[in-house]
Amino acid sequence: MNLDDREIKAAVSDYLGGGESSSHGLSNFKKLTEIYIYNFPRAAYRKDLDTCSGFYIYMVERLESVIKNFPLGEDIKFKTWFNCVLRNQFSHFMRFQKKESLYELNIDDYENKTAFDVFETESFDYSFLEDCMKGLDNAERLTLKFFYMPSSLTPEDIISSSDAFGLSISDILSVQAGLIKARADESSRARHAVMKINYINKVLRDLKHRLRSISLAGSQQGRAPAVPLIDRIARYEAAKARRIREMESPDRRLFAVFAPLFDNAVRAKRSLNGSKKKLKMMILYKMNARKTGRGLS
Amino acid sequence: MTFGCGYFPENEMLRYIDLNSGRSSIIEEHLRNCPACMKEIIELNRINARLEVFKPGTLPSWHDLTVTISEGSVEGAWSSRTAVNLVPLAYSRGPSSPGCMAVFPEGVSVQADGGVCRITLKRAGNEKQVSEIRRKGSSLPLFSEKSGREEVVFRGIGPGDYRIISGKSVINISIRKA
Numbered sequence: 001m002n003l004d005d006r007e008i009k010a011a012v013s014d015y016l017g018g019g020e021s022s023s024h025g026l027s028n029f030k031k032l033t034e035i036y037i038y039n040f041p042r043a044a045y046r047k048d049l050d051t052c053s054g055f056y057i058y059m060v061e062r063l064e065s066v067i068k069n070f071p072l073g074e075d076i077k078f079k080t081w082f083n084c085v086l087r088n089q090f091s092h093f094m095r096f097q098k099k100e101s102l103y104e105l106n107i108d109d110y111e112n113k114t115a116f117d118v119f120e121t122e123s124f125d126y127s128f129l130e131d132c133m134k135g136l137d138n139a140e141r142l143t144l145k146f147f148y149m150p151s152s153l154t155p156e157d158i159i160s161s162s163d164a165f166g167l168s169i170s171d172i173l174s175v176q177a178g179l180i181k182a183r184a185d186e187s188s189r190a191r192h193a194v195m196k197i198n199y200i201n202k203v204l205r206d207l208k209h210r211l212r213s214i215s216l217a218g219s220q221q222g223r224a225p226a227v228p229l230i231d232r233i234a235r236y237e238a239a240k241a242r243r244i245r246e247m248e249s250p251d252r253r254l255f256a257v258f259a260p261l262f263d264n265a266v267r268a269k270r271s272l273n274g275s276k277k278k279l280k281m282m283i284l285y286k287m288n289a290r291k292t293g294r295g296l297s
Numbered sequence: 298m299t300f301g302c303g304y305f306p307e308n309e310m311l312r313y314i315d316l317n318s319g320r321s322s323i324i325e326e327h328l329r330n331c332p333a334c335m336k337e338i339i340e341l342n343r344i345n346a347r348l349e350v351f352k353p354g355t356l357p358s359w360h361d362l363t364v365t366i367s368e369g370s371v372e373g374a375w376s377s378r379t380a381v382n383l384v385p386l387a388y389s390r391g392p393s394s395p396g397c398m399a400v401f402p403e404g405v406s407v408q409a410d411g412g413v414c415r416i417t418l419k420r421a422g423n424e425k426q427v428s429e430i431r432r433k434g435s436s437l438p439l440f441s442e443k444s445g446r447e448e449v450v451f452r453g454i455g456p457g458d459y460r461i462i463s464g465k466s467v468i469n470i471s472i473r474k475a
Binding site: 001002035036038039040042043044053057071074075076077079080081083084087151153154155156158159162168169170173174176177178180181184185188 | 300307308311312313314315316321325328329332335336338339340341342343344345346347348349350351352353469
């Protein structure tokens with residue numbers, strides 16, 4: 001989702017210029033940013049669509065005052081500034097929503113419970129994984145966090161990774177941003193592959209059913225099974241195997257973004273594999289300790 | 298608006314995120330000792346990256362819908378064609394058939410004389426659609442029906458904020474006491 005910096009700055013300039021072009025500038029600005037504003041809670045905080053539409057209406061009411069504050073003379077990208085504004089506005093909106101949804105429940109009236117929204121965004125519990133990661137040394141922990149969970153890096157992680165990998169904070173931040181983007185691409189690639197595999201499975205199921213029916217009819221009449229149908233099944237099986245291989249193969253782009261943390265790609269690969277092995281051992285050890293009820297020394 | 302601890306102006310920090318600041322080394326030195334600024338920088342960096350790769354889809358087609366709100370002599374009508382903004386809204390109908398949300402210049406708002414209103418929905422086309430009205434924030438509708446009728450009337454609507462859904466169109470209205 002991109003915002004055209006030049007076009008938006010022209011719209012803001014039209015609006016701030018006043019006169020006849022002012023209303024045109026504002027409507028142009030709205031047109032250029034509406035999809036961006038609407039999807040902001042979903043993209044940035046994984047919120048549901050109800051929150052998206054609520055936030056959109058909240059922002060539309062405040063858009064004029066927001067646009068007036070844009071520092072047109074400064075050489076800042078509009079997108080960076082707007083993300084900062086949207087983040088601040090979103091935290092105000094959530095506070096405002098929380099205040100509005102304070103219901104007093106009567107304990108006897110169980111039907112009151114329906115006043116609450118039943119849909120919630122999923123949140124994952126990483127406490128066991130984090131507990132296991134504590135057993136790794138700092139560089140190993142950071143290597144895994146950067147590669148697998150770049151979104152969950154803390155300020156302490158960024159500072160210690162700057163020291164551990166010998167890079168400046170801005171370099172570390174750009175690697176983090178690159179990895180977040182590559183991870184998103186990787187998951188959409190996996191989703192696409194799964195969709196294709198599901199489709200192939202459906203086709204295969206139908207073909208195999210047809211083959212069974214034909215074979216049954218053929219065996220009663222003493223005929224050979226339908227060869228073209230078997231060929232088609234074989235082709236689809238091969239396509240499915242190709243898709244599965246594609247899904248399982250490591251994403252080269254992700255690794256290419258990750259590698260600059262190290263001196264070279266070989267060292268990056270070695271470090272990542274070593275950390276992965278150690279984490280696996282740590283998870284097995286902790287799970288075993290949980291099962292047997294013995295604590296770790 | 299201050300950024301983090303407020304030691305650097307917001308614009309300077311935003312320029313740093315854009316990798317465009319002439320004072321990067323001073324800011325980096327500050328970031329090493331200021332968890333408040335560091336936290337904000339990391340969050341904005343994450344938001345920037347996530348929004349860049351997010352794919353929102355295209356704007357769906359618009360469906361014609363007119364809302365009339367009447368209470369005694371007070372009456373107002375709004376058509377979806379007069380809406381200034383349209384945004385896509387999947388609204389539990391799956392990503393393959395997203396809806397639209399109409400946002401009016403000042404939001405649809407009517408002044409009721411303290412009594413209750415009648416809301417009439419008029420739609421184009423006669424395919425079966427869900428029409429419902431729900432209070433803002435509530436997960437259950439006050440009224441809901443699925444029919445192919447061109448006109449649906451909600452009676453006895455008191456002051457408050459509501460969301461009217463008709464097929465793929467969503468209109469937010471607010472009824473205030475005069």
